[in-house]
Amino acid sequence: MIKVTSTEHYGELLNAEPKVIAMFTANWCAPCKAITPEFESLSTQYETVAFLFIDIDINEEVAEQYGVSGLPMFLTLRKGQQMDTLKGANDVALRRMVRVFAAS
16 A cells, blocks of 8 residues: 655656555544555555555645545546546445456
């Protein structure tokens, strides 16, 4: 799992990684804290996908770019293009999203 530190860092990662799953989160978000261990676990299981951890309070521009309105929010991106979105701390839906995206 890669913690995104800036808008520039995010752009570099999108250019370097063909498949990305981004988790938008915040320190004050209790559901985010609850689902983070599952996201971390998935990141070790799928080596063909880059898992990004994006704190919206540190990376406001990136959050605004995707219209993040609820947390946690997960995005799949292929070659920088948004493919799918999942809002909420639903571990079953997250596992399904990751499995389908990694296989595609």
